Amino acid sequence: MINQTLKSNKFKHISFRLNMVLIFVLSFFLIASYLSIQTLTEQADEFKALSGNHFESAMNAAELTRDAEVIAAQAIEQLISSDRSISNEEVLSQNLVAIYQNVRQKLNSNAEMDAAQLDKIDKLQVPFFKSLKHLELSLLQEQKLTFEKQKNTQQLTRLFQWLINTDFKNTQPQFYLNALEVLNYTSLAQNIESLGQLNKLSRLSQISVNALKDLNLSQGKELAFLEKIEPLLTATIALQAPLQKSHRATLAAAREARLHAQRLSGSSYNYFLSLKETAQTASEKHLIVVNQAITRLIIFSSIFLLLTVITYVFIRFYIVRRLNNLSDTMQSHVKGQEVNIPLRGDDEIALIAQAFSVFVKARSDAEDQLKKAHSATELANEKLTQINGKLQTLSETDELTQVANRRRFFFEANNKWQNAIHSNNWIGVIMIDVDLFKSYNDFYGHLAGDQCLLNIAKLLEQNLDHNIDLIARYGGEEFIILLPMKDQASCLATANDLLQQVSEAHFPHTQNPQQHVTLSMGVAACLPAPDTDIQHLIKEADNALYQAKNNGRCQVVMAQQESFTLNN
Secondary structure (H helix, E strand, C coil): CHHHHHHHCHHHCHHHHHHHHHHHHHHHHHHHHHHHHHHHHHHHHHHHHHHHHHHHHHHHHHHHHHHHHHHHHHHHHHHHCCCCCHHHHHHHHHHHHHHHHHHHHHCCCCCHHHHHHHHHHHHHHHHHHHHHHHHHHHHHHHHHHHHHHHHHHHHHHHHHHHHHHCCHHHHCHHHHHHHHHHHHHHHHHCCCCCHHHHHHHHHHHHHHHHHHHCCCCCCHHHHHHHHHHHHHHHHHHHHHHHHHHHHHHHHHHHHHHHHHHHHHHHHHHHHHHHHHHHHHHHHHHHHHHHHHHHHHHHHHHHHHHHHHHHHHHHHHHHHHHHHHHHHHHHHHHHCCCCCCCCCCCCCHHHHHHHHHHHHHHHHHHHHHHHHHHHHHHHHHHHHHHHHHHHHHHHHHECCCCCCECHHHHHHHHHHHHHHHHHHCCCEEEEEEEECCHHHHHHHHCHHHHHHHHHHHHHHHHHCCCCCCCEEEEEECCEEEEEEECCCHHHHHHHHHHHHHHHHHHCCECCCCCCCECCEEEEEEEECCCCCCCCHHHHHHHHHHHHHHHHCCCCCEEECCCHHHHHHC
């Protein structure tokens, strides 16, 4: 019925009434927009003249001043930077100079005074860029010498580490003291600035080197140390004097560049101030035109705002309120509340209300079916999550001991190995074997042997840091432990503690001379080098394990890695 009424009388259509209101408002908006555009065009013409003749020149002059300061600041930054690259510094300087010259080309003299100031700027920039080039050459020379010093420092550090890690302090104390004295003299030579002190240190260090030679060295390690430290000491002392001279030359070049930069930026800034004063005068004239335009826009905007308010009131009370009422009714039905649907009126809103009442029952039925389907889906997802969790656990856990299996161990070990390479951290491995376990199985039976492995695995796992360390069953009666971020001493201490814990547990084993279960352990730790993997470390730990078993079992053996540490 409502649909037929709407078809017979188009004036009752909401769309027709809204169109009439919108056409009226839009017509006024177009008129106001035309007048506003005309006003803005007048402003644009004034602003174009202002920005083209004065403002752009002033900004270019300010940018020229800023670029001169940036170039000077960048030169100082190159001087004081402790991690600067030669190639990066040269490219950055060229880019800054190109930016400066590009800005300078944008400046054109519009008056005789401007031409004089620009000529002065051009004259000052020649010695400025020349001083920058001089500074760049000085920095390059200093960096080459500094690079040589860094290489000497790295070699000295490796020799320090090698000497400390050896047992010469106990076996050959005189060689250890003389070698340590030569290393200390070499380290002091890298930081001495006085030539007199450097000469004195050179004599003292040569005495220490001669003392080393007088010891009649016979072992290969001792002779290798002497062959490395003597040329390193000579190179360090010879490098110090030219390095200090180069540093003083760099400071002098930096002071010269800074002086020329101050002169250039001062001249550019004076030119900027003159342009700024001219731009301010033109801006005051433009402000008058802007105020007139603002007055017109306020009048047009006020009228347009009034019409908008009237339109809003009409739409709000005649359309929006009825739509809100119908929307609230729909929301109530969505929530399951039975309320009356408003069917008053003879327009599209009433037609929507009638159509909605037809679908209320159908929606209720569909919602019931959806709830059933949703419950079934949630149940299936929950079961799938549980199955995936069990599969993940089974794929990474040893079924007997409930610790990690070999698959998970090598996955974690490879990741920790790469992390140790990137962060330069230690990493260690402990290989563990249950002593005389075959005899245990033969005497107690395989079921008891399985229980014994389970008890050992639990005890070892309880005494490890679960957040960092990882224990896994390696095969048969063998276990393996991954110890990230632990050096040789820490790994050895951990192994001894685990050995003691198992011994104190007194798991019965009458076939063992100790009358209880004991373990043999091989320990290896290192600072991993790039392009290596953990297999080498595991092999070192495995060799140490066999050494422990050959030495009588129930003990910990540390893999010897002195040569590996020295080469790294």
